Amino acid sequence: MNWTQMRDCYGDVDRVPELLEQVALKDDAEAWNELGHRLCLEHDLVFPASFAALPRLVHLASRSAQARGLAGTIMQRAAGHHGCDDLLADCADAIAEFRELLDRHLQSQPVDYLTSFRDLLAAKEQYHWSAVLGDFTDDFYHLVCPHCAVEVTIAIGHYGRYSSIRDWNLGDVDRRHLQPAIPEELSETGRWMHETAVRDGQEALANGITYLFGKAECPRCTSVFSIADEYTSANLPS
Template structure:
């Protein structure tokens, strides 16, 4: 069991809430699901606890190195959120050693986990720890949910496009297919093996790690889709990676 109290001192402000944070981390290290829920709520969603506190990333890193996917996932999410702040990179700079250890733990975990769902969670965490892919949550979330809801990238912005992949088929539609009648127009996706970028790396990882279903899904995300309204062709991965206004 990792010792969360062995964390090094941080040049960042420790903030407040140390007793509660320490208690949550201790409980999470012992597998308490409610503690993990509390950590996600207070560190990530509400910000009532400071992610820059000197206990947080060292403790999450220690747990991730023991194979706790939840710790890896939360650490990746905290780094991604910090990257999007007005002054990005404070956590990466202050905890460079932990980030390097988290990256190594993420690669070990992706090679060890079973189940496509958990594997996708590890891939999202890996992208988060690496940095430079703020769209990782949307990318992996779509793989898990087997659908993406995006805006047509055409200049006229003709409306929402549903991109469906999985057991229900691989297609785009302009309607909520789950609520629509059977005769809803569906335009087949055209898969392609990704050649560059994060998609190519994830595709290679999935094949090497024994997750061909994830690799196949990525060929549709990185292949060609068509807006069923205006006929414009696009790649889902390009739409997700496009810069967004902050």
């Protein structure tokens, strides 16, 4: 790797490779903290050094939660306008390895299950779901009805599973029950998400996914539409 062109968030080109060598030799919390700041600055930014470091982080991820988490953060931000598409393409083998590693990690039912699930979604280029997927205790998705263009709030949580019109004074009004998808009829991303959650004993997550990939009724025009299709159409990175 030619690090002379791989600037980090401070514009430096030498500090990241030094830190990678340091954490590879010793699990140094201070070094990991600095590495995280240099590779993944706040405001969802990543830099050339972020992708240059990704293969090394994936290599360390099997034995380091810090490496796994930092690699996951980089993947979640890979959808942004970072100007490093060529570097991201060069990481294809490392990303494939990272997907396999995360899948094995999920099967151990770790305490960071949802975070790792979202990281795996990003590694599969499902950036829009990676960015918003919650544990379905208090999840809201905002869509535009494809038929009448009214803004519809989709709620999936302990308080209810419904579509509604949000009134900032009255709350969610004119609620309509969601229609969950039949698991056997799910396809592609929805099927994978549901089957993975079921495999790993994540019942609440699996159940919520059936609603996320189910259908909603527009409270304004009463038309029925696919929640996932409309959310994907509006939020899938170009």
